[in-house]
Amino acid sequence: MTRVILQDKSGQMIRKKLDYVPALYKIFDEILVNAADNLVRCPTQNRIDVEAEEHVAAESTSTVIRVLAAQMHGEHKCYVPELVFGHLLTSDNYDDSEKKVVGGRNGYGAKLTNIFSTQFVLETADSSAGKNYKQVWEKNMGVCNKPVISNNKTEDFTQVTFYPDLKRFGMDKLEEDICALFRRRAYDVAASTHGRCTVYLDGKQLDIKSFEDYVGLHLKPDAFRTCKVINERWEIAIGLTDGSGFQQVSFVNSINTSRGGSHVNYVSDQVVNAVLEKVSKQKGGGGPLAVKAQHVKGYLMVFVNCLVENPAFDSQTKETLTSKRERFGSDCKLPDDVLEAVLESGLIDALQEWSKAMGKSELAQHLNRSDLGMQKRLFGVPKLEDANKAGTKEGSSCTLILTEGDSAKALAVAGLSVIGRDHYGIFPLRGKLRNVRELTVKQMLENREIDQVMRIMALDASKEYQDVKSLRYGSIMIMTDQDYDGSHIKGLIINFIQNWFPSLLRVPGFLKEFVTPIVKMSRGEETITFFTVPEYEEWKQANNDGHGWKCKYYKGLGTSTSAEAKEYFSEMAKHEIQFTYSGEKEDDLIDMAFNSKRADDRKAWISACEEGTFVDHAQPDLSYTDFIEKELVLFAKYDVVRAIPNMVDGLKPGQRKVLFGAFKKKISGEIKVAQLSGYIAENSSYHHGEVSLQGTIIAMAQTFVGANNVRG
Incomplete structure (x- = not known):
């Protein structure tokens, strides 16, 4: 049985598997609890002595004021000390209407110690009566010697010495394990x-x-703990384990409740509820798996020392308190500072790490199903244009092109006529991928796009990838619009891989992007293409705002013609850029960009972005650091601009363009939303989808209270 004992060398409590007889331990404990009970009855008691030797189980000495009177009991016609220690069912704790906070309840404890001893010696001194009382029982309380009463000239005390009948416990001597328990009880x-x-x-x-x-x-010097005296009956402490399971050390009226009970649950439930409430307020619910009460409890080590009125236990061994909370006789509501300390202890981070590890295991089980492994032909994935060599021994040289929507897929399909279908597959994404850091495994597997991408690639969440030989495709190429939202989609795909398959980011050439122009300026036969908005804006300022040039803005990849698509793919080296990994700093940057808890870090990141920042697409490689700090940051900055009303007029950019278009068209009567949205998009350089523009128009036209429209 595993118990806590004191290690002599370190002076620390340790958990160790001990071989001992519980009954022997309990008869020792009964005498010790009697000494502690006496402290409740007699607050002036100032000392308890405990000795544990190989031939003596215990000597418990209590220097007290209230002692066992060396006088005859009126009803039972024997001395009071003999009645207390030598007669069964003698106790003053039977009246349950009287609220007491002592350990003794049934009148058996000390008498059982006497019964299981070859010799039991009681001494008590009463200075007020000037008497010293000594009595010896032998042969398992079968022989009761007459007491020896003498004059007392010492301080008051009560001392019990007993010699356990070791043969009845199947022992020859007191072994070290049981003595270690005796010492710990002191x-x-x-x-x-x-x-x-x-x-x-x-x-x-x-x-x-x-x-x-x-x-x-019980805890290492640098380990977390928060201790608090709640009131005169309750004091608690909370520590953390390594997640290996819930641990507790608790006392009820000085009785060691080794299995806990309702008092421990009372305290631990408050901590667990506070943690769950904190986790529930975070996006993602704490990690890939929903964190539940038993998961939180597995990281807690709870210490409770309390006084309970008339406690009830599961048995005479008193290992588990069974009293209901309303019968404790007092409350133990944990103060906010204790709960806050636990929340800030790193427990929530530990739970998220556990959740992520368990999520990977569950995801791996899902992906390792026979129908999701390496397959030459993949069925049940709509819109997938699979490469001819995917899933074969040449699969590592194949590339899966992930496009932003069906229109971009049409552009990529047109390009396949140039590069062929043997080593290139195409799969269109429906808009933006979900931020997987905010999803549970269940939500991920229910997301069809994420599940389909994992199936297409034959990904294994439990594997540390050193190469791509076990995948259906050896690389992924991201093909999105060159606007800010396209950068966000790239970031979300990178975030998905880094969060669940981080080793793949370290494989050279696994992740690529296919870049296309966002703006093309032409004058006569001269043509200039720009791959980023800041690059275009910089050129425009230096060239008289572009006067004399014809501008074509590529709202999306669908804007490009089939001829342009063939042109792009025929110059693959010019348009393909490989992402490169340089170290753990880049993992942290990706986490910063997508972790909902790191809002303050993102504010600093956005604030540090300088005007005119852009990625040089003339380079064949792009580090994740440059992508985050030079491209994705532009989306984050733009997203803030379009989401927060301007302090000057209270309008967002989209709303301002709607007003501009309405004033320019000089609307005097009713007009269809679709008609107005087309006019605004044409005249105000609105580069996003018409659905969002139409939503803005409808919201601004609403007249009821609380619509947050222009009039409001």
Whole structure:
């Protein structure tokens, strides 16, 4: 059985598998709990001595004011000390209407110790009566010797010495494991008595002055813990485990409840609920798997020291408290500072790491199904134009082109007439991929696009990729519009791979992008193409705002003609750019860009972006650092601009363009939304979809209260 004991060398509590007899441990504990109970009845008690030797199970000495009177009991016609320690079912704790916070309840404890001892010696001194009382029982309480009463000239005390009948426990001597438990219980009593008396072990005073000192024996010096005295009946401490399982150390009226019980649940439930509430407010619910109460509890180590009125236990061993909360006789509501300390301890980060690891395992099980592995021909994926060599021994030389929508797919299909279908496949994405850092595994697998991409590639979430030989396609090429939203789609794909298959980012040439012009300026036979908006804006400022030039803005890849598509693909080296990985810093940058908890880092990232920043698409390679800091940041900045109303007129850019178009058209009556949206897009350089523009027009035209329209 695994129990907590004190390690002599380190002076720390450790968990160790011990071989001991629980009944022997319990008869020792009964005497010790009696000494602690006496502290409740007699607050002036100032000392408890505990000795554990090979031939003596325990000597428990209590220096007290209230002692066992050396006088005859009126009803039972025997001395009171004999009645208390030598007669079964004698206790003053039977009246449940009287609220008591002691460990003894049934009148058996100390008598059972007597019964299982070859010799049981009781000594008590009563200075007020000037008497010293000593009595010895032998042969398992079968022989009760007459008490010896003498004059007392010492301080008040009560001392019990017993010699356990080891043969009844199948033992020849007191072994080290049981003695280690005896010694640990001395530390327990020192902690659970709230520092109101001094505890000595084998003649040495224990340096445990508070419950917090005791908690320190269980945790490493630099380990997290938060300790709090809640009230005169409750003190608690919360620590963290490594996730291997819930641990607790608890005391009820100085009894060590080794299996916990309702008092431990009372405290731990409050912590768990606070953590779950915090996790639920975060996007993604804490990780790829939904974090539940048992997961949180597995990271907690709870310490509880409490006084409970008339406690009820599961058995005479008193290992589990079964009293209901409403019968505790007091409350233990954890204050905000304790809960806040736990929330800031790193527990939530640990839960997310666990959740991600478990999510990878679940995802791997899904992907390793027989119908999702390496296949030469893949069925059940609509709109996939599969490469002829995909899934074969030449699959590592194949490239999957992920396009932004069906119109971009049409452009790529036109390009296949140039490069062929043997080593190039095409799959269109429906708009933007989900941010997988905010999805559970269940949500990911329910997302058809993500599931289909994993199937097409034959990805394995449990594998650390060193090469691409086990994949259906050896590389992915991202083909999106060259506007800000196209950069966002690239970032979301990179985020998906880095979060679930990070080793693939480190494989050279696995991830590429296909760039096309966003603006083409022509004058006569002279043509200039621009791959980024800042690059175009810089040229325009230097060339008289482009006067005399004809401008073609490529709203999307669908704007390009088939002839232009063939031109792009015939010059593949000019339009293909490989992403390169240079170290863990780039993993952190990708996390910063998409992790919902790092909003402050993103603010600094956006603020640091300088005007005119753009990626040089003349280079054949692009590091993830440059992509994040020179391209994706432009989307983030633009997204803020179009989402936040301007301080001057209270309008967003889209709303301002709607007003501009309405004023220019001089609208005096009703007009169809589709008709107006087309006019605005044509005259105000609106480069996004007409659906969003029409939504803006409808919202601005609404007249009811709370519509947040122009009039509001």
